[in-house]
Amino acid sequence: MSGLVSILADGIAYGMLLFLFSIGLSITLGLMRFINLAHGAFAMCGGYVAATLLNLYGVPFLLTLPAAAIFTALVGMAAERSVIRHVYGMPELQQVLFSIGLAFAAGAVANIIFGPQQQPMILPDWLTSRVDILGVEITGYRLFLMGFGLVAAGLLAALFNFTLFGARVRAAVDNRRAAEGIGINVGRLFAITFALGAGFAGLGGALAVGFLGLDPTFPLKYLVLVLMVVAIGGPGSIGGSFAAAIALGAIDAVFKYFVPQVGGFVIYGLLVLMMLFFPRGLAGRTA
Amino acid sequence: MARTEWHPGRVGRRTVLLGASAAAGLPLARPAIAQERKLVVGVVLPLSGTFADQGKNYEDGIKAFQKVNGTKVGNITVETVMRDDQGPASGDLSRRMTQELIQRSRAEIILGYSFTPNAMSAASLLTEAKRPAIIINAATSVITERSPYFTRISMTLPQLSASLGQWAAKSGIKTVYTIVSDYAPGLDAETWFTKAFEAGGGKVIGGARTPVSAMEYSPFLQRAIEAKPDAVFGFNPGGDVSVAFMKQTKERGLTEAGIKLLVTGDVVDDNLVPAMGDALDGVISALHYQVELQNPANQRFLSAFREVAGANAVPSYRTVQGYDGMALIYHALQASGGKTDAESIMNAIKGARLDSPRGPITIDPATRDIVQNIYIRRGQRLGSGWANIAFETIEGVKDPAK
Numbered sequence: 001m002s003g004l005v006s007i008l009a010d011g012i013a014y015g016m017l018l019f020l021f022s023i024g025l026s027i028t029l030g031l032m033r034f035i036n037l038a039h040g041a042f043a044m045c046g047g048y049v050a051a052t053l054l055n056l057y058g059v060p061f062l063l064t065l066p067a068a069a070i071f072t073a074l075v076g077m078a079a080e081r082s083v084i085r086h087v088y089g090m091p092e093l094q095q096v097l098f099s100i101g102l103a104f105a106a107g108a109v110a111n112i113i114f115g116p117q118q119q120p121m122i123l124p125d126w127l128t129s130r131v132d133i134l135g136v137e138i139t140g141y142r143l144f145l146m147g148f149g150l151v152a153a154g155l156l157a158a159l160f161n162f163t164l165f166g167a168r169v170r171a172a173v174d175n176r177r178a179a180e181g182i183g184i185n186v187g188r189l190f191a192i193t194f195a196l197g198a199g200f201a202g203l204g205g206a207l208a209v210g211f212l213g214l215d216p217t218f219p220l221k222y223l224v225l226v227l228m229v230v231a232i233g234g235p236g237s238i239g240g241s242f243a244a245a246i247a248l249g250a251i252d253a254v255f256k257y258f259v260p261q262v263g264g265f266v267i268y269g270l271l272v273l274m275m276l277f278f279p280r281g282l283a284g285r286t287a
Numbered sequence: 288m289a290r291t292e293w294h295p296g297r298v299g300r301r302t303v304l305l306g307a308s309a310a311a312g313l314p315l316a317r318p319a320i321a322q323e324r325k326l327v328v329g330v331v332l333p334l335s336g337t338f339a340d341q342g343k344n345y346e347d348g349i350k351a352f353q354k355v356n357g358t359k360v361g362n363i364t365v366e367t368v369m370r371d372d373q374g375p376a377s378g379d380l381s382r383r384m385t386q387e388l389i390q391r392s393r394a395e396i397i398l399g400y401s402f403t404p405n406a407m408s409a410a411s412l413l414t415e416a417k418r419p420a421i422i423i424n425a426a427t428s429v430i431t432e433r434s435p436y437f438t439r440i441s442m443t444l445p446q447l448s449a450s451l452g453q454w455a456a457k458s459g460i461k462t463v464y465t466i467v468s469d470y471a472p473g474l475d476a477e478t479w480f481t482k483a484f485e486a487g488g489g490k491v492i493g494g495a496r497t498p499v500s501a502m503e504y505s506p507f508l509q510r511a512i513e514a515k516p517d518a519v520f521g522f523n524p525g526g527d528v529s530v531a532f533m534k535q536t537k538e539r540g541l542t543e544a545g546i547k548l549l550v551t552g553d554v555v556d557d558n559l560v561p562a563m564g565d566a567l568d569g570v571i572s573a574l575h576y577q578v579e580l581q582n583p584a585n586q587r588f589l590s591a592f593r594e595v596a597g598a599n600a601v602p603s604y605r606t607v608q609g610y611d612g613m614a615l616i617y618h619a620l621q622a623s624g625g626k627t628d629a630e631s632i633m634n635a636i637k638g639a640r641l642d643s644p645r646g647p648i649t650i651d652p653a654t655r656d657i658v659q660n661i662y663i664r665r666g667q668r669l670g671s672g673w674a675n676i677a678f679e680t681i682e683g684v685k686d687p688a689k
Contacts (some may be wrong), residue, residue: 003509010505116340118530120562130540139538211534212502213527213562217337221500221527256506263506264498 013142015249016149022229024201030236037099040219041106046202068206076198103219111216234281329394334371348609351591381405410434428688445479450661451573456487464516465494476522518547537566567666576604588644
């Protein structure tokens with residue numbers, strides 16, 4: 001029994017990582033309607049920033065996280081202002097082709113700069129040691145991910161639902177012309193929103209390295225998982241992505257534990273069922 | 288319709304490229320003086336894409352060998368022509384590259400194939416063209432049976448996993464739980480570990496087969512811990528998957544539960560060790576090469592390798608396989624007295640004995656597969672990092688699957 005609780009806790013922590021990892025895409029895809037398959041490239045960027053700072057310059061792990069987020073947000077903003085904003089108006093297929101091309105290019109650049117090998121990411125001891133909470137053993141890193149995920153989900157939900165900024169973004173997405181008509185600078189707003197999405201991608205990437213590793217194939221390797229979270233959660237919904245990610249992590253863990261023969265494939269079956277019966281996801285915006 | 292019109296255009300361009308490389312290759316094949324001649328070794332490696340680092344390892348090994356031994360064997364000058372097969376998912380590219388090397392570059396011996404499908408796709412071509420080919424890595428047991436011109440200089444997965452099973456049984460480990468990736472090599476590893484371990488009196492009390500790219504091993508490891516075995520045997524495809532697996536065995540507290548971890552040596556490949564860190568502590572693995580081996584051949588190899596790759600570079604077992612591939616070719620040319628037809632080369636290769644950096648190796652004349660020492664290693668702290676240190680040698684291991 002304690003075994004089940006403990007793997008459930010691990011599964012939820014894994015789900016939290018998926019959430020942090022995919023929330024950036026949920027923002028750009030759901031709120032800005034831009035199909036950003038290069039999301040993984042921004043995550044990879046954050047991962048390399050964190051790994052380089054940690055390994056080469058000995059920066060403490062906790063400081064590498066904001067550094068990764070800010071750096072990636074700036075890269076994201078630069079990319080948005082220079083190329084991506086010209087793609088918003090294009091048909092969806094062209095957005096897909098453009099962004100997947102961007103992901104391939106980013107992988108090739110990473111290969112040139114950092115080489116094809118895995119990047120080591122040695123976490124501090126307080127994150128790798130095991131913690132006992134009410135009889136359930138869990139590692140510090142997974143506990144840290146859980147706390148981090150909860151805080152991030154709360155902050156983002158508040159930002160988009162209860163602030164003027166959030167209201168402006170929603171208005172601009174639903175009716176750009178009207179939003180511009182009442183004096184919202186939509187161009188700048190989108191740049192900031194895109195940077196926010198990229199920043200969260202970078203943060204998710206930095207957190208993922210200790211768990212998933214990091215090499216130049218990263219942008220495409222986890223694309224499926226990230227798209228699953230966003231599709232099941234419903235694009236643009238912070239709460240939906242949160243619920244979807246936690247559910248995926250927990251269900252995956254439980255089925256792997258009880259039926260290891262097929263457990264790894266259950267979540268994909270779940271995705272198919274969701275798409276058949278709830279094509280907009282758990283909490284998709286209809287507008 | 289548009290598709291069929293587009294295709295010939297592409298083939299046309301490719302033909303031009305082939306023609307250009309043929310023009311570059313042809314003069315090499317022409318004998319300069321009557322007795323002095325050149326022999327082209329066609330090399331097929333993954334030199335771009337995800338597995339480019341593997342290709343680089345073999346290439347360094349090949350270069351290091353020619354650095355030590357020169358390019359001449361008797362009156363034959365050995366030249367290498369490299370071609371890129373882009374790794375395991377490139378369809379029949381390795382077959383086309385092999386064909387190009389044979390037809391245009393007049394390669395008389397082929398050296399290469401890092402992955403099983405790449406070797407398999409070239410097999411019938413090699414048989415038809417009667418060209419000896421030395422497999423630089425591909426480790427599935429059956430490959431050498433697909434063409435009478437194949438010889439393997441690397442290792443087979445059953446060699447590693449059976450040696451580990453044999454060692455475990457005689458080292459007081461009674462029960463094992465297996466966790467292998469669910470694809471052909473994983474099943475091979477599981478089968479041969481189990482056979483050798485149970486032949487030695489041990490018992491496999493359960494196992495899990497995990498998706499090949501699985502990154503989350505907690506549930507599988509928890510089940511393993513609950514089965515209370517003496518040890519867990521693990522195999523997965525390397526790279527980030529193996530890093531994740533190793534880290535989570537540490538995280539889940541396998542050692543605290545009193546369970547040893549046994550893996551094939553490729554899971555804890557030297558280039559992954561920095562990313563694994565202290566997860567390597569006490570892990571037992573089996574591999575056919577070890578940088579720290581003390582023998583003259585290894586010293587010669589290491590000094591040549593450092594000249595090629597830089598003073599601080601660390602060779603992989605793959606580098607040694609590239610080095611030994613060239614050594615086998617040189618040996619065959621000497622033993623055949625300079626005859627380079629396929630039969631003479633194959634006869635010289637069968638039963639060949641070489642003094643390799645990994646210790647003495649022989650080519651089994653019946654199977655054309657390698658017979659070599661397998662080292663049992665333990666993960667230990669070494670200086671500021673971690674390393675696998677050999678503490679036991681199992682000598683003269685044949686591929687148990689044949």
